[in-house]
Amino acid sequence: MIEENFIKIYEKSFKENWDLPALTDYNTRETFTYGEVAEQIARLHLLFKYCQIRRGDKIALVGRNTPRWCIAFMAAVSYGAIIVPILQDFNANDVQHIVNHSDSVLLFAGDLIWENLEVDKLSQLRATISLVDYTCLDQRDGECITQCLGDMDKLFKKAYPKGFTRDDVRFAELTNDKVILINYTSGTTGFSKGVMLTGNNLGGNVCFGISSKLHFSGSKCLSFLPLAHAYGCAFDLLVPLAVGTHITLLGKIPSPKILLKALEEVKPNLIICVPLILEKIYRKQILPMLNKRPLKWALNVPLLDSRIYGQVRKKLVDAFGGRFEQVIVGGAPLNAEVEAFLYRIKFPFTVGYGMTECGPLISYTHHSEFIPRSSGRILEGYMQVKIDSSDPELIPGEICVRGENVMAGYYKNQEATEKVIDKDGWLHTGDMGTVNNDDTIFIKGRYKTMILGANGQNIYPEEIESKLNNMPFIMESLVIEKDGRLVALVYPDYEAVDDYGIANEDLPVAMEEIRKNLNKEVAPYEQIAKIHLYPTEFEKTPKRSIKRYLYTNFSPI
Structure with missing residues (x-):
């Protein structure tokens, strides 16, 4: 406790910060x-x-x-x-x-x-x-x-x-x-x-936020994640109000255009966001700039590349308001290519890990200590972690955690509670991963979405999707098993398709070329046999995760 x-x-x-601004409606x-x-x-x-x-x-x-x-x-x-x-x-x-x-x-x-x-x-x-x-x-x-x-x-x-x-x-x-x-x-x-x-679960998150100086008296925060979700609630509301931060509430869907305008005006000291925000900005604004021929040439010239990356970093920092210490990404895995680029240009970001059942924080590392492809270090003094694996550092197993932040259980559902919290108090997260010797967590994918390959290999569809989503003309994708083979459902980026003058009847040809290129980047057992075009965006949860269970029995027409 x-x-x-x-x-x-x-x-x-409230007593100590009596005269300071607490809450502002961005719209009114x-x-x-x-x-x-x-x-x-x-x-x-x-x-x-x-x-x-x-x-x-x-x-x-x-x-x-x-x-x-x-x-x-x-x-x-x-x-x-x-x-x-x-x-x-x-x-x-x-x-x-x-x-x-x-x-x-x-x-x-x-x-x-x-x-x-x-x-x-x-x-x-x-x-x-x-x-x-x-x-x-x-x-x-x-x-x-x-x-x-x-x-x-x-x-x-x-x-x-x-x-x-x-x-x-x-x-x-x-x-x-x-x-x-x-x-x-x-x-x-x-x-x-x-x-x-409980108060202890929420207090564990808040006290960690206070001790980590994520927010402080007089600092500014732009809240654009849903506060009804544990992630936004903890770090865009509870921690800021605990220390005297000024919270500006965006109150509308944070499209890149709307969000960047608000960030420029508010100039927050800390930015809490989900991967989708950074991924959209990367794909829609940064990539087109980097792919211009003179810039693409210059990036291959020693010394010039570091200067260009420095300029890109400055533009991105300025676009996010210019005063923030770091951007904390959570709620879902960050696309590997986007993460690698941000790390290369030394953009101050870090990736944390959590779930509603922990209110939400499980692991976090300050951006200065962030290890690429990790999800931060388990919260020292608040949480413990173990991997259900014979070799937790090398062989992925289910991530189990216990400590101050672990929920009391599911309301009126003891059976579901006992399925996820064992008799020793370990919460079984359903995520697969490894952990290194300083308790830094590396997530591979969800236990329930893992596909067992023909030769016994564990295949994590999220890792393949991460690569596929960076291919041209792909808005989002879903990798599933069909008749013993891996197939990908793809919702195309129709805006990009139109910009390049590609006709709808030519899309299957483009997708086949994308499939071949993708298969060069993945392991032999991760090869995609077929890409099927999907006509609409995939149905998602409010935190923008695809409802995968709806598509497991997909059959192309």
Whole structure:
């Protein structure tokens, strides 16, 4: 158990950083200081008290990233309730299922999401509150929540007749072993489970972030990952609010164009992102520049290449705002070619590893110590790692971890909990990898996606896909086994196809050439027998991982 009390970290932070800006909506420019956030939290605490919300009651939260989303989250947690953040990308049926399965009694929702929900299917819900202005969107018969919210100014003045000051910030007295958050995963297996995270699990992540100085008082952060996901929640919300960072919430889909503009304006001190962001910028902006003939020639000239890479690095650093210490990549594997290029130009990035069940962090290394193709070092003092292999350094095995960050279990699903956490407390991650002598983790792929080759070799389709996705005219790919052979499903990059004037009927010819080139780069047992064109993007989870289980039985027409 960690020493610091998770909830009291924020009681202290709001008092110490009272006058500093805490939350800004990038679109409206509305800003709340730490003191104003604390006051808004106190108002919601009055509402919860009026509603007789008890310790352990569930409060669900779904909507885009906004200051009021963050305030509702922190209000529930600091009151002693259990927050159930739901990804806004879930469809209405999934949202309704999660609200019901989690036994949530209150729901904070964005207005657009609320319009698609069916009230009569939310049987346990007492009321729904708007994330736009905290008005009551709906309440169960007999409830007086609308009236309470309408009278909030009077109730607040009565509770704090001399005005709300930093001395009035008092959060719940709750030990770290209590469940604070239930996070519903939407994995590539198609089964959603409620991950129960305690104050100790979340506190382990936060304390590591504080001790690593990822954020600090007065620093700036641009939040563009979904805060309902464990990765964004921990490092774009919980760690920043624990130390006095100013968080700007993008609140829209982070396309490269939108994101680079926001980064230039905000100039954050740390950037947390998923691989897809860097990969798109690399493929759409950097590669075309490097492939211009004069530049391509110059890169083959000694001394000139280092100067050019230095210029590319400066352009990329400036594009990301110019003030950040490092970019931390997580949530999925980073494409090998993109990683190698960024490392070659000495761009300050690092790759971490985690999962929702660890709230999320398992391993991380500062960019100055980052080893290419690794996923960082296990969190010393917080986590342990072991590889289920006869030779953990050379032979991949399932990665197992235990420690402060490992979840309490899956909500109302003891059977699933026992499948992943063994009697000795080891969480079986489902990822295959190796670990070196200083506990640096190297991930090969998912255990469930591993293909056993004809001669007994372990084939990791993600590694082949990583190479294939860097080939011309490929937007994304999926490697599967079909009739004892490896085949690739490919969704083409139609923009690139059009730019080069390639007709649709000529695409199979281009793909065959790509297949031959790919097979020169992979091992003999990883050879692709056929590329099949796929007409649409692959269906993905909200964190942009392909739902592989949907395509295992693919049959070309």
